[in-house]
Amino acid sequence: MLVNTDLHIHSCFSMATSKDMVINNIAPEAKLKGLQLVGTGDALHPEWLEIIENSTNYTGDGIYSTDDCDFVLTTEVEGEKKIHHLILIPTIEIARELADKLVSINKNKDGRPRTKMNGAEIMDLAKEYDCLVGPAHAFTPWTGMYKSFDSVYDCYGRKPDFLELGLSADTNMADRIEELHDIPFLSNSDAHSPWPHRLGREFNQIELEDISFSSLQNAIKNNKIKANYGLIPNLGKYHMTACTKCYKLVDPVLAKENKMKCPCGGRIKKGVDYRISEIATWDKPHHPDFRPPYIHLMPLAEIISMVYDKGVTTKMVQTKWRALIDNIGNEIDILIEASLEKIAEVDSNVSPAIEAFRNKNIRISPGGGGKYGQISLDGDIKKREELKQVKSLTLDNF
Incomplete structure (x- = not known):
């Protein structure tokens, strides 16, 4: 079983x-x-x-x-x-x-x-x-x-x-x-x-x-x-090297040169991404035969929150979450197994978002320094992130 x-x-x-x-x-x-x-x-x-x-x-x-x-x-x-x-x-x-x-x-x-x-x-x-x-x-x-x-x-x-x-x-x-x-x-x-x-x-x-x-x-x-x-x-709050106070992403090499101190006065924390690169044997994964797939998911309430631009715990988001659960089944089944057509019958706005997530057709602004990453279904977040990365590469640009 x-x-x-x-x-x-x-x-x-x-x-x-x-x-x-x-x-x-x-x-x-x-x-x-x-x-x-x-x-x-x-x-x-x-x-x-x-x-x-x-x-x-x-x-x-x-x-x-x-x-x-x-x-x-x-x-x-x-x-x-x-x-x-x-x-x-x-x-x-x-x-x-x-x-x-x-x-x-x-x-x-x-x-x-x-x-x-x-x-x-x-x-x-x-x-x-x-x-x-x-x-x-x-x-x-x-x-x-x-x-x-x-x-x-x-x-x-x-x-x-x-x-x-x-x-x-x-x-x-x-x-x-x-x-x-x-x-x-x-x-x-x-x-x-x-x-x-x-x-x-x-x-x-x-x-x-x-x-x-x-x-x-x-x-x-x-x-x-x-x-x-x-x-x-990328959504994890310690994925990238970043300041724990202002949350700006910082190039790890530059962070070490500045003794992990940010100009804002905060402490820079080494990201998981960079830490793994320090101890990695290979640049790309080598999966053993027994290793199962890793399937990326996002909690349903957070998807609804993103679609409607409302807080996860707001009454609106929780009501829409409950409607999907009551009409389709448990959350894991909705995220993985349920047909998009059935989801659309309950909430036509959430169905495309779940489809985009299943197809990995999303944009992510990575997390770091204790702040979770952000997700978007459009290209704006990518443009913002590219600009943010450029500004983060030298401490003079903070």
């Missing part, structure tokens, strides 16, 4: 996360999105584990279920050098034992525990309990593994179970690095709110024998991920 999975989210107990991130909100929104299996996030936090226990039924083999969704226990841990690691955990009992053994700086205060343990120590602890572990959003400049290491083996000492790509990278980018050729890639949302323009904005389609931790573990270890879905990397 093919199962849509998002294995990295956060609960209401994580910093800068919506108070609405509770099971009773996440589960129905995941169903509307089209996800069947969702990571709980924050599974080392005692209060969150209590909410999971009280809001779900344990159906066996690591799965905690509601009427709308199945959950598997996951957590993100911040280790040495502020690197983030994603761990998939078999049961609540094991999660509690892990929490007791993890030497945490902010124990029980934040859904994402912080520890001084390095990647190898975190992996050893996870493996002691038969967990799956790998780097979270591996290329991002603040907390990704590759910000501090040139090799995944320098971080862990051995091969991780997977590597999470993050919003600013995709398979074509990561498969330029030879050492990753025997490591499965995950694409997850890292959602901080339960709404479908965040939850499942990146997800995996995995072939499972059944919905269970054992089946998920087997699928990841034996390359049964059939597709990765996610944002076009």
Whole structure:
């Protein structure tokens, strides 16, 4: 069976996360999105584990279920050098034992525990309990593994179970690095709110024998991920090298010459695009035979927002989003499978936008410095971006 999975989210107990991130909100929104299996996030936090226990039924083999969704226990841990690691955990009992053994700086205060343990120590602890572990959003400049290491083996000492790509990278980018050729890639949302323009904005389609931790573990270890879905990397907020204050794109070489300082007073952050070019083996991707396709998607509400030039959370956009869901089906099916004619029957303005996205007939102003990229269906954004790039190449032109 093919199962849509998002294995990295956060609960209401994580910093800068919506108070609405509770099971009773996440589960129905995941169903509307089209996800069947969702990571709980924050599974080392005692209060969150209590909410999971009280809001779900344990159906066996690591799965905690509601009427709308199945959950598997996951957590993100911040280790040495502020690197983030994603761990998939078999049961609540094991999660509690892990929490007791993890030497945490902010124990029980934040859904994402912080520890001084390095990647190898975190992996050893996870493996002691038969967990799956790998780097979270591996290329991002603040907390990704590759910000501090040139090799995944320098971080862990051995091969991780997977590597999470993050919003600013995709398979074509990561498969330029030879050492990753025997490591499965995950694409997850890292959602901080339960709404479908965040939850499942990146997800995996995995072939499972059944919905269970054992089946998920087997699928990841034996390359049964059939597709990765996610944002076009240019839309990621750390894709290009840019200032974190004024968000202007800066040539990476020039940025380093100026000690990553922007004339506006802000700090310039190295983009994922450039970081991968520094450690890449090849200029173009070399995909191993088992690597599944990476399919670029954009959340439906953001497409509607773009078409009508209204905010994603406005009543107008949400009403139109709901009409499409009620008349056609879940969001993933609308974005990937639904006929354009059927979509047009509900919203004739949105149908051409989905068609343009499917056909890659779009323009993107890339993100960087902490600001998401922008998308357009016309050529104006390309002209603006070309002008912006020229002005960004010398710091005198700021």
